[in-house]
Amino acid sequence: MGAYDRNTNGLDLVHKFAEQVKNRNFLITGPTPGGLGAETAISLAAESPAMLILVGRSQAKAQPTIDAIKGVNPTVKVKFVEVELSSLKSVRAAAQTILDDKEVSKIDVVINNAAVMASPQMQTEDGLDYQLGINHLSHFVLTNKILPKILAAGPGARIVSVSSSGHRYTGIRFRDPNFKEPGSYKEFASYGxxxxxxxxxxxxxxxxxxxxGVHAYAPTPGSVATNLQTYVRALGAKATELLDEAAYKVNGISIAETRARDPTKTLQQGSASLIRPAIDPDLVKEEGIFIDDANLTTDPEVIKSWATNPELAEKLWSLSEELVGEKFDV
Known part of the structure; x- marks a missing residue:
């Protein structure tokens, strides 16, 4: 049993590992108020990071988060970088803005948090599956582009890419990642x-x-009520049917049983799984890459082998380069 559980709060971890927050630079995508990115940023502000770089769709939308950060700690420098994650042109421009910013000498922690879930079948500006494009490929390009500033932070830098138990729905569709085969698209297959x-x-x-000395992790925050459910709510009566089908594939039980077993978490409880891999210096001594309830786990019931296989990871890297039309010498 790990030292933490589903009731662990992100702010408690920020205080516990305060020395790993102080004077460090954090970049977080998806800072929308009421979401996990915002909650994580506001929590980190409590222990005086040098800078919080918020990457999101519009400063107007992020302003309440910026105001909340300043309310917690007016000394924290906050930078906002505009990006439209469904456009690789926009992602590359955002990355260049960060690289060109002389005030950003290094980035100690990247938290790739922005996401969409269970959208209808759509394509990004670049003709990519909408969910793969936003949830993975945009962050793949952004993170790889700004890597010089991550490496400038030296040993101890972290890259955190927020995942989900939804990964248990399916692995990578290497032959048809964009669901071009007629009838192949399912909202949760794309998300998975x-x-x-x-x-x-x-x-x-x-x-x-x-x-x-740079380490990467992929946490699941668990079920947290945020704007991530926007597309699910829009499904109306169809939502229960799709959620049931997804729950059986992911958990082996119905959505009602899933919710009874794993009640919705607060934003603070959800953020704990993002914050621990970002700042716990001893995490590298433990085995694993997937974090659930703020604990690393290698339990095959929790983390599927198709998500940890090194050969599939290398294959995905090559596929990702092909899909975004750019090679990364990392």
Whole structure:
């Protein structure tokens, strides 16, 4: 049994590992108020990071989060970088903005948090599956582009890509990642593929960067009521049917049984699984890459082998480069 559980609060971890927060620079995608990115940023502010770089769709939407950070600690420098994650052109521009910013000398921690879930079948500006494009490929490009500033932080830097138990729905559809085959698209199959990709990306980053002291993790925050459920709510009566089908594939039980077994967490409880891999210095001594209830786990019932297989991780890296049209010498 780990030292933490589903009731662990993110703020408690920030205080516990305060020295790993003070004077460090954190980049977080998806800072929308009421979401996990915002909750994580506001919690980190309590122990005086040097800088919080918030990467999101619009400063107007992020302003309540910025105001909340300043309310907690007015000394924290907050930078906002605009990005539209469904456009690789926008992602590359955001990365360049960060690279060109002389005030950002290093980035100690990246938390790739922004996501969409169970959207209808759509494509990004670049013709990619919408969920794979936003949840994985946009962060793949952003993180790889700003890697010089991550490496500048030196040993101890972290890259955290938020995943989900939804990865247990399916692995990577290497032959048809964009669901071009007629009738192949399912809302949660797309989400599951993207969440598996988050974990495999962390596996491959560790292989490429661990020798330089940079470590990557992929947590699941658990079920937290946020705007991530927007598309599910829009499904109306169809939602229960789709959620039931997904719950049976992911957990082997119905959605009602899943909710009874794992009640919805608060934002503080959900953020704990993002915050621990970002700042616990001793995490590298433990085995695993997937974090559930703020604990590392290698339990095959919790983390599927298709999400941790090193060969599949390398294969996904190559596929990702092909899909975004760019090679990364990491």
């Amino acid at each position: 593929q993207a969440k598996t990709a988050n974990i495999l990306y962390a596996v491959e980053l560790n292989k490429r960067l661990a020798s330089r």
